[in-house]
Amino acid sequence: MPKETPPEDKPAAEKTLTDGFNRFRDKHYENGAGLMEKLVKNGANPDFFIINCIDPRNGADIVFDAPPGQQFLHQQMGAIIPPYDADKQAELAASLSYAIDAKKIKHLVIMGHSQCGGVGALVEGTSDTLIESWVKMAAEAKRAAEGKVGKTDKEALLRETERQTVIMSVKNALEYPMVKKAVAEGRLTVSGWYFDMEKGALHDYDPKKDAFTQIAPAPAAQKARAKHARRRPPHYPPPRKAA
Incomplete structure (x- = not known):
């Protein structure tokens, strides 16, 4: 049996969520004129369908600072898209079918990320049989990464496998x-x-070059910010003088 949270702890834990809901409501409900009320009345027609990992640090709505209704979201460990199988991948296939054919989305984005635990389980192994059965579907990506960076440097292999998983998932999609x-x-x-x-940077895969290119922040702007930061004095902004 799963260990339940003691009842006396539940109100405190739930308050984190209810406080968040109250902030959401204050922001998006305005006595009939708020964004959510408009979406309820008119429906949502997103341009984007984003598939990303279940890692709570990279939720697509957070990473892209998206308002409600802007994108369909679908999360899978490692952002792994297995080869098409109408029976085994029914949930993803049904979601894509609805988004593409009924809601007419224009862009499908598959987003992997650094420090991915799912990819880590693929590269380093795991004793969890359920996780193993899922991540092994990206074994092709691991082999491709090993062909590029070898097996000796584990960090390099992890990062390259993360990128190769994105490439594999795009091909499968x-x-x-x-x-x-x-x-x-x-x-x-x-x-x-x-x-x-780690760097707060977004990279796009270019199949013609078989390489990832940074698209945000723009490299030039990033360099300018870094240069400006280096010019700052030790205490920036300067400490306020006591009255």
Whole structure:
């Protein structure tokens, strides 16, 4: 039996969520004129469908500072997209079918990230059989990473496997019938992104170059900010003088 949270602890734990709900409500409900009320009345028609990892540090709505209704969100450990199988991948296939054919999304984004625990389980192994059965579907990505960086440097292998998992997932997604059809008809783009959490940078996979390119923040702007930061005096802003 799972260990339950003692009842006396539940109110304190739940308050974290209810406080968050109250902030959400204050922001998006305005006596009939708020964003949520408009979405309820008119429906939501997002342009984006984002598939990312279950890691709580990289929720797509948070990372992209998205308001309600802007994007469909689908989370899978490691942002792994297995090869198409109508029976085994029914949940993802049904979600994609609805988003692409009924809601007419324009962009499908698959976003992996650094320090991914799912990819770590793939590279380093795990005793959890359920996790193992899932992450082994990205074994192809691990082999590709080993071919690029070898097996000696574990950190390099982890980072490269994270990126190769994105590449593999994009290739697999393009074989899902509803995705393949929409791309062929020119009404859907498919992108593979990699979120470097340490540096706060977003990279896009370019299949023509077989490489990831930083797209946010813009490299030039990032360099300018870093240069400006180096010019700051030891105490910046200067400490306020006592009255």
